[in-house]
Amino acid sequence: MEQQISDLLHELRRVAPLVHNMTNYVAMNNTANALLAIGASPVMVHSRAEIKEVLEISQSLVINIGTLDENAAETMLFAAKTAKSLGCPWVLDPVGAGISKLRNELLTDLLAQEPTAIRGNASEILALDNFSASSSKGVDSTADSQDAFTAGRNIQRAYGSQVCISGATDYILGDKAWVEVKNGSPLMAKVTALGCTASAIVGAFLGLRKNPFEEAVAGVSVLSLAGEIAALHADGPGTLQVNLYDTLYNLSADALNLDLQISEHAYSS
Known part of the structure; x- marks a missing residue:
């Protein structure tokens, strides 16, 4: 699997997929820099009048509901429906799910559009x-990733999405198999928008449009390993963030093959 991820990263850098991000104000700069560092091309369009034209030339869409209002909710739903109609793969990042009626109603409508991947x-x-x-505690988790495994499986079955659960151990749940990734660093939780960055990178890999499960695994794995490597030379959250961009830019096949702690499993039932 490590070699498979390495091959996908090589292909991403060759293709430089255009990733349409409808993300939150906190995450925009972070995710754009991370996408550029890994070799993708970000575009961040939030005007409904532009969405269809931009999606027609994009390889994937990422919808992140972090900083939400009524107008944004309507526009995001329009984008999801448009992506589905165009066959454009898209990622849902359900930031703060459960904290308000507006957020929950939007997420219910977005799930009905069958996101290609969900990461939260x-x-x-x-x-x-x-x-x-x-x-939840605002937008932070009060549960361990393993506690959400059954919920993730329920969502995967209901909508056919690849479900990515971030935490000390990352889980990626597909239709026929699931993967756990044990890379990363506790320091990553001290840098805002790294979860959003993970969703954007998953979106970049989905832009290859080959195998959504393998691409979701690659996106989560690359960010987790890059964060772990970046933390080794960081004095705190600030230097971790700078190091992360450099690590994504320089991440090699050797690092993926040697340092990635990943395992794939079949479902027991």
Whole structure:
């Protein structure tokens, strides 16, 4: 699997997919820099009048609902419907799922558009499975990633999405198999928008349009390993963020093959 991820990263850098990001104000700069560093091309369009034209030339779409209002909600739903009609793969990042009626209603409508991949922390995935059982603290998780495994499987079955659960161990759940990734660093939780960055990178890999499960695994794995390597030379959250861009830019096949802690499993039932 490590070689497969290395091959996908090589292909991403060769193709430089255009990734349409409808993301939150906190994450825009971070995700744009990360996408550029890894070799993708970001575009961030939020005007409904432009969305269809931009999606027609984009390889993927990322919808991140972090800084939400009523107009943004309508525009995001329009983008999801447009992506589905165009056959454009798209990622849903359900930031803060469960914390408000507006957010939950939008997420219900977005899920109906069958996102290609969903990436969130454990509390967000638990909320997507049952909005009345949210365990979030604002946009932060109060649950471990393994606690959301069953909820993630329920969502995967319901919508056919690749479900990525971020945490100390990352889980990626597909239709026939699931993967766990044990890279990363606790310091990553001290840098804002790294979860959003993971969603954007998953979107970049989905832009290759080959195998959504393998591409989702690659996106989560690359960000987790890059964060771990960047943290080795960081004095704190500030230097971690700078180091992360450099690490993504320089990430090699050797690092993926030697240092990635990843395992694939078949479902027991």
